[in-house]
Amino acid sequence: MAALVLPAALLVFTLLVAPMALLARISLNHYSPTELMVEAFTAENYIRAVADPYYQQVLATTLGVAFLCTVLTVLLGFPAAYWLARMESNRKSIATILTLLPLLVGNVVRSAGWMALLGNEGGINAALRALHLTSGPLQLLYTPGAVIVGITAVVLPYMVLTLAAVIESIPRQAEEAAANLGATASTVFRRVVLPLSLPGVAAGSVLVFILCMNAYATPLLLGGPQFKMMAPAVYDQFVRGNNWPFGAALAFILLVATLVLTVIGSMALSRRYRG
Amino acid sequence: MSTLVLDRLRKRYDRTTAVERVDLTAKQGELVALLGPSGCGKTTTLRMVAGFIAPTDGRVLIGDRDVTQVPVHLRNTGMVFQAYALFQHMTVAQNVAFGLEMRRVERAEREKRVAEALRLVRLDHLADRMPRQLSGGQQQRVALARALVVNPAVFLLDEPLSNLDAKLRAEVRMEIRALQQRLGLTTLIVTHDQEEALTMADRLVVMERGRVRQIGTPEELYENPADVFVASFVGNCNLVAGTLERPGSFRTQSGTLLPCTSEAPAANDGLVLALRPERVTVTPGEGAPGDIRAQVTAVTYLGAQTEYHLDLNGTTLRASRSTPLHDDPLRRIAPGEKLTLSWDAASARLLPAETETGDET
Amino acid sequence: MTISRRTLLSGSAALLTAAATGAPKNAVAQAGGQVVIGTWGGDYGELLRQLIDQQFTAQSKIEVLQDIGNNSPRKSKLLAERQNRRGSMDVSCLSDSDTYQMMQQNVLDKLATDRIPRLGTVIEALRKDYAVPHIYSAMVILYNPSKVTTPPTSYADLWDAKWRGRVGLSDILYNYNTAVAALAGGGSMSDFGPANKRLMDWRSLDVKIYPSNEALATGLKSEEVWLAPMWLARGYMWKKAGIPLNHVVPKEGAVPVVYEAAVPRNARNKDNAWRYLNAMLEPQAQIGFAERMGYVPTVRDAQLPAELAREISLTEAQQATLKTPDHAYLLQHTASILDFWNKDFKG
Ligand SMILES: Nc1ncnc2c1ncn2[C@@H]1O[C@H](COP(=O)(O)OP(=O)(O)OP(=O)(O)O)[C@@H](O)[C@H]1O
Ligand SMILES: [Mg+2]
Numbered sequence: 001m002a003a004l005v006l007p008a009a010l011l012v013f014t015l016l017v018a019p020m021a022l023l024a025r026i027s028l029n030h031y032s033p034t035e036l037m038v039e040a041f042t043a044e045n046y047i048r049a050v051a052d053p054y055y056q057q058v059l060a061t062t063l064g065v066a067f068l069c070t071v072l073t074v075l076l077g078f079p080a081a082y083w084l085a086r087m088e089s090n091r092k093s094i095a096t097i098l099t100l101l102p103l104l105v106g107n108v109v110r111s112a113g114w115m116a117l118l119g120n121e122g123g124i125n126a127a128l129r130a131l132h133l134t135s136g137p138l139q140l141l142y143t144p145g146a147v148i149v150g151i152t153a154v155v156l157p158y159m160v161l162t163l164a165a166v167i168e169s170i171p172r173q174a175e176e177a178a179a180n181l182g183a184t185a186s187t188v189f190r191r192v193v194l195p196l197s198l199p200g201v202a203a204g205s206v207l208v209f210i211l212c213m214n215a216y217a218t219p220l221l222l223g224g225p226q227f228k229m230m231a232p233a234v235y236d237q238f239v240r241g242n243n244w245p246f247g248a249a250l251a252f253i254l255l256v257a258t259l260v261l262t263v264i265g266s267m268a269l270s271r272r273y274r275g
Numbered sequence: 276m277s278t279l280v281l282d283r284l285r286k287r288y289d290r291t292t293a294v295e296r297v298d299l300t301a302k303q304g305e306l307v308a309l310l311g312p313s314g315c316g317k318t319t320t321l322r323m324v325a326g327f328i329a330p331t332d333g334r335v336l337i338g339d340r341d342v343t344q345v346p347v348h349l350r351n352t353g354m355v356f357q358a359y360a361l362f363q364h365m366t367v368a369q370n371v372a373f374g375l376e377m378r379r380v381e382r383a384e385r386e387k388r389v390a391e392a393l394r395l396v397r398l399d400h401l402a403d404r405m406p407r408q409l410s411g412g413q414q415q416r417v418a419l420a421r422a423l424v425v426n427p428a429v430f431l432l433d434e435p436l437s438n439l440d441a442k443l444r445a446e447v448r449m450e451i452r453a454l455q456q457r458l459g460l461t462t463l464i465v466t467h468d469q470e471e472a473l474t475m476a477d478r479l480v481v482m483e484r485g486r487v488r489q490i491g492t493p494e495e496l497y498e499n500p501a502d503v504f505v506a507s508f509v510g511n512c513n514l515v516a517g518t519l520e521r522p523g524s525f526r527t528q529s530g531t532l533l534p535c536t537s538e539a540p541a542a543n544d545g546l547v548l549a550l551r552p553e554r555v556t557v558t559p560g561e562g563a564p565g566d567i568r569a570q571v572t573a574v575t576y577l578g579a580q581t582e583y584h585l586d587l588n589g590t591t592l593r594a595s596r597s598t599p600l601h602d603d604p605l606r607r608i609a610p611g612e613k614l615t616l617s618w619d620a621a622s623a624r625l626l627p628a629e630t631e632t633g634d635e636t
Numbered sequence: 637m638t639i640s641r642r643t644l645l646s647g648s649a650a651l652l653t654a655a656a657t658g659a660p661k662n663a664v665a666q667a668g669g670q671v672v673i674g675t676w677g678g679d680y681g682e683l684l685r686q687l688i689d690q691q692f693t694a695q696s697k698i699e700v701l702q703d704i705g706n707n708s709p710r711k712s713k714l715l716a717e718r719q720n721r722r723g724s725m726d727v728s729c730l731s732d733s734d735t736y737q738m739m740q741q742n743v744l745d746k747l748a749t750d751r752i753p754r755l756g757t758v759i760e761a762l763r764k765d766y767a768v769p770h771i772y773s774a775m776v777i778l779y780n781p782s783k784v785t786t787p788p789t790s791y792a793d794l795w796d797a798k799w800r801g802r803v804g805l806s807d808i809l810y811n812y813n814t815a816v817a818a819l820a821g822g823g824s825m826s827d828f829g830p831a832n833k834r835l836m837d838w839r840s841l842d843v844k845i846y847p848s849n850e851a852l853a854t855g856l857k858s859e860e861v862w863l864a865p866m867w868l869a870r871g872y873m874w875k876k877a878g879i880p881l882n883h884v885v886p887k888e889g890a891v892p893v894v895y896e897a898a899v900p901r902n903a904r905n906k907d908n909a910w911r912y913l914n915a916m917l918e919p920q921a922q923i924g925f926a927e928r929m930g931y932v933p934t935v936r937d938a939q940l941p942a943e944l945a946r947e948i949s950l951t952e953a954q955q956a957t958l959k960t961p962d963h964a965y966l967l968q969h970t971a972s973i974l975d976f977w978n979k980d981f982k983g
Contacts, residue, residue, distance in 0.1 A: 054979040225807035
């Protein structure tokens, strides 16, 4: 038995635990401009990250964006997921593939598409000008709004598919029973479909929240240089600043913040479900 | 609680016609069973009454009101689904209270009626359980209580017993019937189990391929089936093709002459003699000349009943009777031996032969 | 916990490198017949292949293998392999500041000058004893001639209130942009002190920051911005792509960037590596890079066509005033430069 799980355990260890442990170790090292990384056991990187209003702001932005995008994906994803889940089976497989299709496009390429659309000379501004709705270009690209739209578009398929799987498991007859007992369509949704979908909302939100917290390419390309989220900040420290210890500390703070909020969030949702 | 009228109800899909034409009037407090082979349109008919399916043609009337265009939630029907369809996230009591909440019944009144309904189905002690913590039979009774508690104008059940084991099925069947009678509910129940239909229903509607074959009390259907399909679907029946030799005498295709009723329908394509196996009396021995003789091909012992498979010069018949006692010579009859048969000529009914055979998939 | 610094550093770097680049294509380079070039992919790698490798292999029978990746994983790899007896790269292509950093970390070998005869033709100002300059360009001022009728003459003109909101910067060039600010503020390549005030002035003049060089090009093309400090090579390519641009070399001297090639101490095929460095300095190859990428030859005997020379070359006088980065200073301050750029200037 132990021999059977050993390869998997080993794989998980090398792929997950070992790099994490290494990252944790690096985050306790000391940074020197000339020697780059000096072995130490210091909390200085964490203290600096937590105390610096700049990084507080970056974390706050990251949390805000992740939260907003998660809420948006739930709101946009639910109708789509419901529609998908209740589709006839032969059409459902096609629709599922169509839902997955956007994931085939990398985030960088997809962001390029958004840039072409949102830029000052982009599709939307051109259309607005052609319709004489605006005179000058509307600043759409390099705004927080662009990032939120961009990230939402990236993570939406994950939410839709997670929700659809759960909604599919709700018997249609439960909805019919509610209608038969006098519930209007909106009441059926509120009293039957929504509560029974909450586990899916929780699972989808956790997944999407984690993805949003770690978004890299989209904030970088659509948010513009002034807009900072955690993942690009970590990259900055590793690659541009050569400051591995501080970058590792930021990465760990991101990880812990994500973990804590994920656990709290799903606990709150599951309590709601039970009650 | 009202009458239910289905008026030329019809449902067409792109390629199939699920229900061709159903006319039916269920009286106040009557239990009507829709019976028929799989795919004959029973569920479709029931769902048109509930409002889940819009009919292509025809009307549904509850009481005197034409509800054909009324949405599901305003029809005031109480439906019990085959898979119960309980709300898994609500307790038993919450499930039962749902319909009352939708009708804005006051809390105190609501609680009283929920308790009453649960008492009615003998589940008052499980009010706070979640559905998943109940047995199949208990879940079924919750579904019944949930549908009944709102005093529906029409009570609808779609194969409510098919997920239960045989013993429980018989029990719940009686329970449903008792409740229905006590509350005087106009009820439409779907089943493809003829025994279920015969024991529960005031009247049966036998359907085949979207059409009504016959409507009548269990006794009418059994004793006086309108056609070969009904005769074969409701109960066991010997069906022998042939022609009328003269009034009271039927010639089978193999040439054997059999006594039959003198009431013959006008039929061009030949006739079918319908004779219930239990109406055939068997006596050991060759009998007298002129008696109907048969050779035993098989004897099937069914406990209380014994069935004899018989050959009459090429015509096969089945006879059944209560299993003979040990000292009865019939008890020792074996295949190959001879028997003498007799029946009351009036029991052998004549039906027009079917040109098109029933599709019993 | 008794992880020595050495194992920890190399182990972690190797892991990060593997994550960033995947396993190296040629973990075991055969001695004798090969040379492994750590380089960028894209145009640069492709031009190496076309302009150098083909001829090099034909003449020397040495097979050239490219280990493609961005500069940062390449640096990580060099650092990670530093302690190994034999490394996986024979030649490492990096920018001058990165190469300097690697030299500081004791990664690179001293050039075997006798093995690289063409070193003698290299422009004096670009010579180093640990790396060969391959191509270079300088940070000039690009401007849109239809909008900017009196061209700027110095970096400081980028702070003219006339150009409020019309100056564009590329975010990835933060240290060079800071150098420009330092020079404009009276500092030097060894004193970025005055840069901070200048950066904040820029900020109040609504300077536009683009996330990448390409995004800046889009801004110039749409005439959202009219002026930008940028590599001349890039400006040349953009002009060729139809963006309305002219350039001036600032009179106080332009900041150059040199793309260099160096040999790690633990290279397996050092002989081949020296030969390869020599091939990189051949006039034909140098001219090819100038034509295709707009970078200026680093050797004196590579004659560019007159037309091209006018577009991308610096005059003798301009070459003489180049503000060569003080890499030691930069390395020491890179963290604080980035911090100021991110937190104060952009934040
Ligand atoms: N949505 C639909 N689209 C097309 N055909 C349908 C649809 N629903 C039902 N049918 C067809 O209509 C016919 C009647 O179906 P229905 O469900 O009413 O049968 P049933 O009598 O309830 O059978 P069973 O005893 O198997 O439940 C069947 O042939 C079925 O294939
Ligand atoms: Mg059915």
